[in-house]
Amino acid sequence: MTGGEANNYFKTIQHIAPSRYYATLNCALQEVFCVSGIQGMLPESPNTYFGKVAHRLLETASNGQTSEDQLEQIWESILKSEERSLQETGFAKHLVPLKNNVRLYEVKKRLVFKTAVTLISRKGHHVSPVQSRSEFNLSSSNGLINGVVDRLTYSSNGCEIIDYKTGEVIDKVTSKVKQSYQYQMKLYASSYYTKFGEWPISLRIQTLSGLSHEIRYTPQECIQLLKQAEYLIERINRTITTSQNTNEIEEQLGNPSPANCVNCTYRHQCKPYWNRRAISRRDDWPNDVQGMYIDVQHLGNNKGLLKLLWKGSMIKIRGLDLERHNISAGSLICAYGLLRDDVAHSYSEGLLTTIYS
Structure with missing residues (x-):
């Protein structure tokens, strides 16, 4: 444009x-x-x-x-x-x-x-x-x-x-x-x-x-x-x-x-947000991730474990409510508002978690 x-x-x-x-x-x-x-x-x-x-x-x-x-x-x-x-x-x-x-x-x-x-x-x-x-x-x-x-x-x-x-x-x-x-x-x-x-x-x-x-x-x-x-x-x-x-x-x-973006509802549309994160060494950015879809493992009670691949690393997001999220296989996934686990590249669903394919 x-x-x-x-x-x-x-x-x-x-x-x-x-x-x-x-x-x-x-x-x-x-x-x-x-x-x-x-x-x-x-x-x-x-x-x-x-x-x-x-x-x-x-x-x-x-x-x-x-x-x-x-x-x-x-x-x-x-x-x-x-x-x-x-x-x-x-x-x-x-x-x-x-x-x-x-x-x-x-x-x-x-x-x-x-x-x-x-x-x-x-x-x-x-x-x-x-x-x-x-x-x-x-x-x-x-x-x-x-x-x-x-x-x-x-x-x-x-x-x-x-x-x-x-x-x-x-x-x-x-x-x-x-x-x-x-x-x-x-x-x-x-x-x-x-x-x-x-x-x-x-x-x-x-x-x-x-x-x-x-x-x-x-x-x-x-x-x-x-x-x-x-x-x-x-x-x-x-x-x-x-x-x-x-x-x-x-x-x-x-x-x-991190301070300006943590509560911003426009992070998904904001190109500068992802561009700045890509070159920043800070680790206190919002718990958002993106990656290519690998698969979803169904865990029962309609919960799932989503696996993504990003720059050679596997990202895991557990406890996802599969009825709440529309996840498309084979696409780039952007997940926002996650809860960070103690294990690297591992997250879980939070109240404000939102996923776009």
């Missing part, structure tokens, strides 16, 4: 949500895949899908569109919708029902409901609609940064920006709020300033367990971060419009690394 065809395949970025900025900064190709309407072909963690359901319920509660006694019914409706989408993908249908694959599902669900009840209560006690706003859109002056804030809360001192998180908030290495969340909140702050001409009095992340984390900031760093984000979009779009073919775009925008 060359010239104009490449530009038709990859779309330019119209704007980036603050929640997506950190990921785009680390690997712009992921965001370009997404905005171009290209679906990732690997499943995400069940916790991610649970988080989507939880966020939609909290959004409904924040907008005053439900009462406490309706929460269960609304939850089930949102959950069924998400699970239908997973079943339609094919590669994630085995994650349904989510309650069987999300650790501490009921505990997390109760925490979501507790937060939702609090939001409903606050909504009911508000006298003036300007005291708080939910799901409020904030955009930079040129529209390149655009996202929806979970909640704006007003007091006599000013506005507080609040974002709800259903997953881990603290980075295990730094013991601080994850950098991606810090960037997200600071971009919200700069967009708020752009819209209203004043800075929020605080930025706060709220977890389901009730913990609150304040993101400290200065106006100068927020303005600088906004400029960097806008420049990033311009650089990405310039690469897309001036490159000669899709390979050139992917090589310039892709930034494969």
Whole structure:
């Protein structure tokens, strides 16, 4: 694919949500895949899908569109919708029902409901609609940064920006709020300033367990971060419009690394990913393998042992659910999301294992 065809395949970025900025900064190709309407072909963690359901319920509660006694019914409706989408993908249908694959599902669900009840209560006690706003859109002056804030809360001192998180908030290495969340909140702050001409009095992340984390900031760093984000979009779009073919775009925008790729759902489509792995000496890449099909040994209970050949080495993948995977004899096999065994070139099936022939 060359010239104009490449530009038709990859779309330019119209704007980036603050929640997506950190990921785009680390690997712009992921965001370009997404905005171009290209679906990732690997499943995400069940916790991610649970988080989507939880966020939609909290959004409904924040907008005053439900009462406490309706929460269960609304939850089930949102959950069924998400699970239908997973079943339609094919590669994630085995994650349904989510309650069987999300650790501490009921505990997390109760925490979501507790937060939702609090939001409903606050909504009911508000006298003036300007005291708080939910799901409020904030955009930079040129529209390149655009996202929806979970909640704006007003007091006599000013506005507080609040974002709800259903997953881990603290980075295990730094013991601080994850950098991606810090960037997200600071971009919200700069967009708020752009819209209203004043800075929020605080930025706060709220977890389901009730913990609150304040993101400290200065106006100068927020303005600088906004400029960097806008420049990033311009650089990405310039690469897309001036490159000669899709390979050139992917090589310039892709930034494969173990950290950037471990949760990326586009690894199967990403040529830079496999190219970088082939020359890298690091051993902490995602547990993905490729090789020519040798055979499948049936082990009973519809489980199988798949054998592949790659660069003179035999790769073994045991415990495969043969009903879950479509494995074609005599073809190149790509297997993703495996569990690594102690023996070299030996793997087993995991919850997110996906195989393509």
